[in-house]
Amino acid sequence: MLNNDVCLWGICCVYLIEIYKSVQGESSFAGRPCIFVRLAGCNLRCSWCDSEYTFSGGYKLAAEEVQAAVAALAPVRLVEFTGGEPMLQAAELVPLMAKMLADGYELMIETSGERPLADVPAQVHKIVDVKCPGSGEGGTFRIENLAALTKRDEVKFVVRDRADYDFAKAFMAEHSLAAKVGAVLLSPAWKKASLPQRSTENCELDPKTLVEWMLQDGLDARLSLQMHKYVWEPQVKGV
Numbered sequence: 165m166l167n168n169d170v171c172l173w174g175i176c177c178v179y180l181i182e183i184y185k186s187v188q189g190e191s192s193f194a195g196r197p198c199i200f201v202r203l204a205g206c207n208l209r210c211s212w213c214d215s216e217y218t219f220s221g222g223y224k225l226a227a228e229e230v231q232a233a234v235a236a237l238a239p240v241r242l243v244e245f246t247g248g249e250p251m252l253q254a255a256e257l258v259p260l261m262a263k264m265l266a267d268g269y270e271l272m273i274e275t276s277g278e279r280p281l282a283d284v285p286a287q288v289h290k291i292v293d294v295k296c297p298g299s300g301e302g303g304t305f306r307i308e309n310l311a312a313l314t315k316r317d318e319v320k321f322v323v324r325d326r327a328d329y330d331f332a333k334a335f336m337a338e339h340s341l342a343a344k345v346g347a348v349l350l351s352p353a354w355k356k357a358s359l360p361q362r363s364t365e366n367c368e369l370d371p372k373t374l375v376e377w378m379l380q381d382g383l384d385a386r387l388s389l390q391m392h393k394y395v396w397e398p399q400v401k402g403v
């Protein structure tokens with residue numbers, strides 16, 4: 165999977181896990197109806213990852229078939245490309261995003277920022293998940309990607325503990341992040357072994373504690389809870 169065979173006979177294909185519509189759970193787009201195009205494969209292994217089912221498998225679809233599958237979920241016009249790490253398939257994904265923008269879709273991409281982002285069309289809202297130390301993947305964000313971020317884009321930090329919070333705060337200050345992007349999001353990490361109930365007890369870091377830290381510092385950031393995990397039971401996939 166994810167070899168050089170994604171373009172066969174001039175037909176560009178992507179490896180997919182699923183396409184579905186749901187409520188957008190994160191970012192300043194939270195709460196809006198959204199179509200999720202979840203691509204297969206990830207080159208990171210975050211300790212709190214809730215998408216391990218994307219690491220292998222998947223099926224191949226031509227770009228036109230992806231567009232048709234998205235069109236079948238009309239009238240929703242907000243589409244997020246996610247994964248896994250969607251930018252592992254940049255050669256196929258970037259032209260697909262350009263076509264869908266031309267068709268009038270509003271596009272988002274959720275990415276770790278480990279792959280270059282300069283080629284992502286400027287109209288696509290990039291939600292960049294800069295990894296904190298507690299993820300086990302700290303230091304993977306490609307710092308030159310900051311030059312590709314604008315007020316259309318958002319940076320997210322998944323925070324597990326005080327060390328992660330301090331990392332996020334220092335990163336924000338060092339790179340004047342609040343002035344550079346549309347929003348900085350702090351999201352409490354979700355427990356791997358979560359309760360079946362919809363509860364903040366499933367967060368590794370109590371959101372209340374995170375908010376207290378943000379208030380103490382007057383941090384120019386937003387608390388971001390994964391809204392879909394409170395609308396549906398946490399273990400439900402494809403919602």
Ligand code: SF4
Pocket residue numbers: 206207208209210212213214215216218247248249276
């Ligand atoms: S980058 Fe995303 S999909 Fe990949 S391991 Fe981390 S949380 Fe999971």
